[in-house]
Amino acid sequence: MALAREFGGVVVNADSMQVYRDLRVLTARPTPAEEASVPHRLYGHVDGAVNYSAMRYAAEVAGLLTELRESGQLPILVGGTGLYFKALTEGFSAMPPVPEAVRAAFRKRAEGMATEALHAELAGRDPEMAGRLRPSDRMRIMRAIEVHLATGRSLAAFQGAREPGPLACVEALRLFVSPEREAVRAAIDRRFEAMMAQGALDEVKRLKDRGLDPLLPVMRAHGVPGLIAHLDGAISLDEAIRRGQADTRAYAKRQVTWFRHQMAGWEAVAPDAALGIARARLRA
Numbered sequence: 424m425a426l427a428r429e430f431g432g433v434v435v436n437a438d439s440m441q442v443y444r445d446l447r448v449l450t451a452r453p454t455p456a457e458e459a460s461v462p463h464r465l466y467g468h469v470d471g472a473v474n475y476s477a478m479r480y481a482a483e484v485a486g487l488l489t490e491l492r493e494s495g496q497l498p499i500l501v502g503g504t505g506l507y508f509k510a511l512t513e514g515f516s517a518m519p520p521v522p523e524a525v526r527a528a529f530r531k532r533a534e535g536m537a538t539e540a541l542h543a544e545l546a547g548r549d550p551e552m553a554g555r556l557r558p559s560d561r562m563r564i565m566r567a568i569e570v571h572l573a574t575g576r577s578l579a580a581f582q583g584a585r586e587p588g589p590l591a592c593v594e595a596l597r598l599f600v601s602p603e604r605e606a607v608r609a610a611i612d613r614r615f616e617a618m619m620a621q622g623a624l625d626e627v628k629r630l631k632d633r634g635l636d637p638l639l640p641v642m643r644a645h646g647v648p649g650l651i652a653h654l655d656g657a658i659s660l661d662e663a664i665r666r667g668q669a670d671t672r673a674y675a676k677r678q679v680t681w682f683r684h685q686m687a688g689w690e691a692v693a694p695d696a697a698l699g700i701a702r703a704r705l706r707a
Contacts, residue, residue: 426701427461430497435487436465437502440644442480445471445630449623449646451614462496471630471641477510478518484511485589497705505681514588518581521573529569530636544568549577562638596704599682601691608672615646615668628654645671
């Protein structure tokens with residue numbers, strides 16, 4: 424926000440959960456006051472019933488970059504979803520669309536099936552993808568079956584050639600804000616407790632009451648499964664909070680691993696140095 428004010432910029436979301444309008448509190452989206460103070464884009468613009476993807480995100484950013492370039496505004500992409508940044512900078516495989524009727528029919532049939540049984544079905548349809556996926560990875564197994572049902576082809580056939588991302592040939596300052604591990608773990612725990620105090624449980628209850636497909640991304644946001652289990656009477660609120668905190672800490676650890684192995688050309692900076700470094704580079 425400081426950079427946006429100083430350089431005439433627009434804060435652009437690069438977090439896969441902050442796109443959903445259903446979860447402002449639990450995804451720590453910018454507050455209405457923050458969004459009003461400087462321009463923000465791609466926050467809370469997707470309904471939770473939508474199976475949003477990195478490909479769709481990259482397409483939206485491509486259009487937005489053209490708009491901002493024409494208006495002379497600086498795009499400042501901020502978020503924690505490494506796959507989104509990779510889609511922007513390195514491109515992505517062109518995945519085929521799965522008709523909603525095909526997806527809905529399959530998911531209704533799959534509701535009572537064990538994940539191992541779904542993996543066995545995938546092995547019969549698409550041995551190559553079955554060999555690549557863990558028998559316990561329900562979400563990816565179902566995605567592979569859906570693609571095969573829709574196209575008659577293996578998902579592997581679509582994972583080769585990559586379309587260039589909208590930032591593939593664009594000069595950009597790439598910073599990975601890297602706090603100390605123990606500091607970020609403590610901050611995650613404090614933030615989750617603060618989100619609970621701000622109404623996260625009520626937010627999840629409204630989401631639960633919609634009766635959405637539990638495999639949708641919004642239903643798997645950090646904290647949502649545990650809080651729904653609490654609302655169902657399966658676990659205590661304290662346990663739900665502990666699960667949400669633990670899931671978020673584990674994700675933060677995976678973010679660091681992703682940076683090390685997937686984000687070549689990015690620079691790790693300490694949180695208290697990030698603003699100064701960005702200012703100096705943008706003025707150069």
